[in-house]
Amino acid sequence: MATIYDIAAKAGVSAMTVSRVINNTGKISDKTRAKVRRVMEELNYVPNHVARSLVLQQSKLLFLLITDITNPFYTTIARGAEDAAKKHGYRLLFGNSDENVDKEKDYIDAILATRADGVLIAPTGDLSLSNLERLRLHNVPFVLLDREVPGVGSDVVLGDTKEGARKLVEHLKSRGHSAIALINGSPTISSARLRLEGYREALKLNDLPFDDRYVLEMAFEPRSDLSEIENWLDRMTPPPTAIVAGNNVLAVEVIRTLAERGNRVPEHMSVVGFDDLGPYSEIDPFLTVIAQQAYQFGYLGMQMLVERIQERGESPLPWRKVVLPADLIVRRSVADAT
Amino acid sequence: MATIYDIAAKAGVSAMTVSRVINNTGKISDKTRAKVRRVMEELNYVPNHVARSLVLQQSKLLFLLITDITNPFYTTIARGAEDAAKKHGYRLLFGNSDENVDKEKDYIDAILATRADGVLIAPTGDLSLSNLERLRLHNVPFVLLDREVPGVGSDVVLGDTKEGARKLVEHLKSRGHSAIALINGSPTISSARLRLEGYREALKLNDLPFDDRYVLEMAFEPRSDLSEIENWLDRMTPPPTAIVAGNNVLAVEVIRTLAERGNRVPEHMSVVGFDDLGPYSEIDPFLTVIAQQAYQFGYLGMQMLVERIQERGESPLPWRKVVLPADLIVRRSVADAT
DNA sequence: CTGTTAGCGCCTTCAG
DNA sequence: CTGAAGGCGCTAACAG
Numbered sequence A, B: 001m002a003t004i005y006d007i008a009a010k011a012g013v014s015a016m017t018v019s020r021v022i023n024n025t026g027k028i029s030d031k032t033r034a035k036v037r038r039v040m041e042e043l044n045y046v047p048n049h050v051a052r053s054l055v056l057q058q059s060k061l062l063f064l065l066i067t068d069i070t071n072p073f074y075t076t077i078a079r080g081a082e083d084a085a086k087k088h089g090y091r092l093l094f095g096n097s098d099e100n101v102d103k104e105k106d107y108i109d110a111i112l113a114t115r116a117d118g119v120l121i122a123p124t125g126d127l128s129l130s131n132l133e134r135l136r137l138h139n140v141p142f143v144l145l146d147r148e149v150p151g152v153g154s155d156v157v158l159g160d161t162k163e164g165a166r167k168l169v170e171h172l173k174s175r176g177h178s179a180i181a182l183i184n185g186s187p188t189i190s191s192a193r194l195r196l197e198g199y200r201e202a203l204k205l206n207d208l209p210f211d212d213r214y215v216l217e218m219a220f221e222p223r224s225d226l227s228e229i230e231n232w233l234d235r236m237t238p239p240p241t242a243i244v245a246g247n248n249v250l251a252v253e254v255i256r257t258l259a260e261r262g263n264r265v266p267e268h269m270s271v272v273g274f275d276d277l278g279p280y281s282e283i284d285p286f287l288t289v290i291a292q293q294a295y296q297f298g299y300l301g302m303q304m305l306v307e308r309i310q311e312r313g314e315s316p317l318p319w320r321k322v323v324l325p326a327d328l329i330v331r332r333s334v335a336d337a338t
Numbered sequence C: 001c002t003g004t005t006a007g008c009g010c011c012t013t014c015a016g
Numbered sequence D: 001c002t003g004a005a006g007g008c009g010c011t012a013a014c015a016g
Helices: A004-011 A015-023 A030-042 A049-056 A072-087 A101-114 A126-137 A161-174 A190-205 A227-235 A248-260 A278-282 A294-311 B004-011 B015-023 B030-042 B049-056 B072-087 B101-114 B126-137 B161-174 B190-205 B227-235 B248-260 B278-282 B294-311
Strands: A061-066 A091-096 A118-121 A142-145 A155-159 A180-184 A215-217 A242-245 A270-274 A288-291 A321-324 A327-329 B061-066 B091-096 B118-121 B142-145 B155-159 B180-184 B215-217 B242-245 B270-274 B288-291 B321-324 B327-329
Touching (some): A015 A030, A061 A072, A091 B072, A101 A126, A118 A126, A126 A142, A180 A190, B004 B015, B126 B142, B161 B180, B161 B270
Parallel strands (some): A061 A118, A155 A321, A242 A270, B061 B118
Antiparallel strands (some): A288 A327
16 A cells, blocks of 8 residues: 555655645645645545554554343444444544453453553443453543443443333333332342342332342343243242333243243233344334443444543543433333233 | 563563464474463463554455344354354454345445455345445455346355245145235345245246236335335235235234234234344244245355365365255244135 | 664654 | 654564
8 A cells, every 4th residue: 555655656746745745734835735735635545543543543443342242222222322432533443341340351461462542331331340350451532331330430322221120110010010020130230239129229219119029130142041040930939910021132031932922022021121222122012121322332432432531631521321211111011911 | 451562571481482472383492382381371361353454465254234133034144154263263343234225335445454354245135246246355355145136146045945845835835825926035044035936936836826016015124114015915905814924024924914904823824034033933823934944044054155265276166056955943923815 | 591782654853 | 823852552574
């Protein structure tokens, strides 16, 4: 590929002049500018961001690290983050940690080595602490998405989980349900903890009993083995009439497990969940959900990240915590209890 | 951040020795190696890929450019591509063109500027030609996914679209349907063209009539405006008893449109489609689909890309075209016609 | 086994 | 308005 020296030689100017034309800096006569531009076209010049990053000590590259690229919640976040990054003149790279701390660590290493200017990250859970500390140590700004990590101060974008749990339980109660179970993510994830807390508080608030056996805590990520859910369903006597799912993946897994046992939703069991399914929510049985504003997660998070990057050196703002509302979308996955 | 010179100074060796330790090249005495390693730890050294890329003239960075990051078909491709890239020691960056040639062009520019070693790309359509020519001009290897572009020679991973169309139509016929409509993507996309062709051929093969009005061609990407579909549904007299959707997005949109008019699937209308919905297929009404092997798309594509990169200089292999089978998944979105 | 030299492509600084 | 020198962090090539 052509370099600024190739351009300079052919245009009969110095490399500096070419650099100035490219970056629109300094004063250049219209004539030389035109000539340089023409040669650039002829030679199909493409600026080399690698060399540029090396000398400028910044890459104009931001990184978005999510935990599940097949989950519409996170991909919608990605769309938002992409738009925000572009607006601020940054390019955005995505990574997928797969809910796995080790993969997350690999990505963190790659991010550091690539000299990305900042990171927007949905941490895998509390164990992400050391990974985030690594970012901090090397002074790479980051913003957390959807999950907080105890011991880490940073900006963070969260959903109003407790409010969401309350709305779900109240909705179920209004439809006559009192035996409400919860299938939730691992307690090593802050959002799962909050969902459990919210569930318990909501039960209390609604004078409903809390029963340990009605709660299943398992990994968020999809797995082919549904026996854990099956055992749980068997264990619950009397069986609940409704189930709250801690996220969309779990909701789908519960519905699938129920289907395999011949239990249809909502005829035999009502199911509600956190996080929407993207476009696919519209398909029967119109799962009732708390839809987090995924796009806003990405957009606001990216905005804050850019601000952090730009404040470099100035006196820093205090850590901010954005809590987005939890919107209940009532669809048809809930029937009246008999 | 610390550089190899910082390490070298503190360890009392030269920068080259440090470089050798980092890359495990040359012969280094165990003693100096250990010492260097220790200092690296102390200083929290992170190699600078930017500097490395500049001198090595290769980034070990691959790019995956897909057209819709919220579509499970493409995100599953991403998972496959990621695994394959990692296996070969490459890092993978994702981009999302949103079915938009201009966004695609922006990404191509960014890819060139970043000096990525290769690109795995699902082109937006035939108009991607100029973008791909730009990659070719600069000698950046690429592999096409899911769509071919007339005028571009390259490796490509495709689904067996015609076979898929045939299977869908035959399945519908076996359930008694004879009035079968098609909602399809834009004819500027090779896969859409093949789907239409396959549909026509399958009708003929099954002695079913082809009717222009039974075919709607529209953009693949999701849009809030469903009136186009509504008009089409109105236009068809007599109405079909079954609809084939050209991809999962269109399938969802049709089902949604039908729902809005009070038509349920499959009671009032049978719907089948191309591309699975990821985990969400399992939710009622168990949409019957041709499930393309999305993961394999990503995995094989990445494998071929890496081969292309590694063959640099040697006599090149001819362009390869991998066609993956079209698997029909019969679920419950089809009822017997009355 | 280890060190020196030079240069990847670009931009900052300082001179004209 | 334009150019020359130097360096960002690293490694290939050549010496020792």
